[in-house]
Amino acid sequence: MTKVPDEWVEELRQRVDIVDVVSEYVPLRRAGRSFVGLCPFHNEKSPSFSVSPDRQLFHCFGCGAGGTVIRFVMDIEGLTFPEAVEKLAHRVDLQLPAGFHRQGETPPQDSRRQQMLDAHQLAAKYYNYILMNTAAGVQALTYLEGRGISRQTIMDFELGAAPDAPDALVRFLRKRGYSPSLIVESGLGVAMGAKVVDRFRNRVMVPIRDAEGRVISFGGRALTADAKPKYLNSPETELFHKSEVLFHFHAARKNVRKSRTAVLFEGYMDVISAWQAGVRHAVATMGTALTEEHARRLKRYADVLVIAYDGDAAGRKATKRALEIAANYGLTVRVALFPDEMDPDEFVRERGAAAFQRQVHNLAVTELEFLLEDLRSEAALDSMAGRTDFLRRALALLAERASPIEQDAELRRLSSEFQVSPEALRQELAMVAKRRPKRNRQSRMAAPEEVHRASVPVQEKDVSASQRILQALLVEPRAYEWLLSRGVDELATVEQTALLARLYHFRSVHQDGSPSAFLDSLEDPLLIRLASSLLMEDPPECSEAVIDDCLRIFKLHRAERKLREAMKELVQAQVDGCDNVTALKHTVEELQETCAALRQQLAGSMVTG
Structure with missing residues (x-):
């Protein structure tokens, strides 16, 4: 924070x-x-x-x-x-405290980094002015308008133009006090012997911003056919690390969070076209494949990721790599397919905004559908050997990735298409499944203790008692010591136990911290939901006696469960004529006495009543 x-x-x-x-x-x-x-x-x-x-x-x-x-x-x-x-x-006109700075931001005393940020902001304004107000920007403006980019979109993205001059930006920045060494270090200039020249010349300029909207680098699209490379990005600098940056994330984040869906493109021109076409939850990787850091950042705001890469072979290959990384971070993946090797930007210009939105939102296929279609595109289906090979590969894919419902649907479709009986396909699938177990995606599987606890029935009164304990710990700092002294480390549900652990940690550091401060410290949506719902209720009576009653409820239900199990064992032992009948009778009697004592202690308590 x-x-x-x-x-x-x-x-x-x-x-x-x-x-x-x-x-x-x-x-x-x-x-x-x-x-x-x-x-x-x-x-x-x-x-x-x-x-x-x-x-x-x-x-x-x-x-x-x-x-x-x-x-x-x-x-x-x-x-x-x-x-x-x-x-x-x-x-509320509250002065920010001395030394305030945002996460990932170097404090103000690091003037060189701040100068680099300021230089980028000035460069963005300079390039935009050149595009919109000078003869040097006419070619770039004509190019953008030819691609259907409106003036409003140009201003939304603060697009610009780099003039075809060796050191126009360098001279502009030097007049404003920026040193040649800083201009080079920022990636805005290049040292050519003793001289510093502009990195970007005769290009459409796209500012690239960090998650907080600050310009940290640029992308430049060449305006002449023979210019190499066609797309040129800023180099890695102290400000810009392409494996971490998602283009336009700062503006798309609100819509991504609201829809819980992000659309991922390969390049910034695709995002610009998508934005203009009404797809406002779109981002792009910056000249690199999707990385784990990208996926981790997207997962904070989205549950679904629609991958909308180019429709050519390279795009399909990049999609398959992205599928693995995104799914490993628990993102549900869909793939938007573009026909005839078109890229998304071309599709928008040729088919229009409505068709583009439909392609991304309604016609995106599942991960399984995409991978099967990719197998089909590479198969030699005009020969018996090719068809057999495709079917075996398809069945292996189904065994590894598909749910039972998906398997049934695909087997029916394959049976109809290739004139093979569903029974034969199911038999083959069963054999393949034995050889190829399903993938174990760590993020999608519950921890062993969660699986174990989920199989144990949870008493409604246990859940209510756990809520009382959590509410006590939220609103009463003294409850921390009360609970620790009683060794309470587990509650009725996994979520309640997780919130208990977070509250223990919070109280150990902030003994008198407010419930609001704790709530703001949470990041897990499930825990936020649980904690805020507890705090919205009228605070119950909080005392050591109330907590002890809550703990007695746990003990009573555990004892009752053990009693039922012991009675079953006793009946079975009597039927089988086993030697341990006497010992089991003694166990049942002890458990009955324990349950009776706990019920007596709980009689008339505020927790149960």
Whole structure:
């Protein structure tokens, strides 16, 4: 997060009225002590979105979104925590603390890095001015308009033109105090012996921004057919690492978060065309394949990734690589196919915006469909040997990747197409499956302890007791010591246990930290949902006695479960005439006494009553 004092962030939360902020985005009406409205984070017809002015929290009982005013601004605007904090501080005229800087941003005293950022911002404005206001930009402007790029889109992306002069930008920056060495270090210039010249000349210029919208590099598209390379990007610098940057992510993030879907293109011209065609949740990798860092960043905001690469052989090959990385990070993958080896930009220009949106949104195929179609494109289906080889490869793919429903559907289709009985295909699939076990994608599988616990029935009263314990730990700092002294390290469900662990860590560092501060520290959507729902309820009585009652509920249900198992064993032992009948009777009697004692202790308690 950001390096600011906890006390300052807490003051910010107290100064900002969450109802005022939310009302700017969502029509609210009062309902008792809270306000309700239609949730802005998912489509609904009946309001399930609630804002509590008393607790300064929001929670949607439909989709689970929830948190403080800082979380709301993050989610609704697609901002990072530091960006949301800064926006709200300006709103209430709260001075940012000394040394405030955003994640990944070097503090102000690192003037050279800041100068590099400033130089890039100036260069973007310079290139845009050349494009829109000078004769040197006419060729580039004509080119863009010929590709159907509107003036509004040019301004949205701050597109520009690099003049066909050896050192036009270098001279412009030097007049404003930037040294030749910094211009070279920034990637804007190139040292040619003792002279520094422009890196980009006679090109359409596309500013490349980081996640916070700051220009950190450029892409340049050549304006002459013989220029090499056709596309030229800035080199790797302190500001720009192409394996981490997604083009236009700063602007698409809000729409990606809202739709939980991202569309991934290969190049920035595809994204520009997609944006103009109404696809506002599109990003692109910067001259590199999809990386793990790209996938990790997308997963924070999206559940579904639509890969929309070029339709040629190279595009299909890149798609297959991207499929593996995206799926390994838990992203559901779809593939938008473009015909006749067209790239997305060409498709928009030839078929129009409506057809493009349909191709990306409605006609995108599943991972399995794409891979089967790719196998088909490489198969020699005009010969018996080629058809047999294709079927074996297809069955291997089904065995490795397909669900039972997908397997059944594809087997029926293959049976009809190749005139092979479904039974024969199923037999072959079974043999292939024995030799090729399904892939084990770590991110898609539950941890062993989660699988084990999911198989154990959870008592409703255990869940309620766990909620009381979590609420106590949220609102009462003393509950931390109470629970630790009793050795409580597991609750009724996996999510409740995970939230307990996070609360333990938070209380160990921030003994008197507020529930709002804890809520803002969470990143896992499931834990945010659970914590915000607990905080929206009226706080229950919190004392050591209440916690002890909650723990007795756990002990009672465990004892009752053991009693049922012991009684079954006793009956079976009596039927079989086993020697351990007496020992089992003793176990049953002890468990009955334990259950009776716990019920007596719980009689009339506030937790059970």
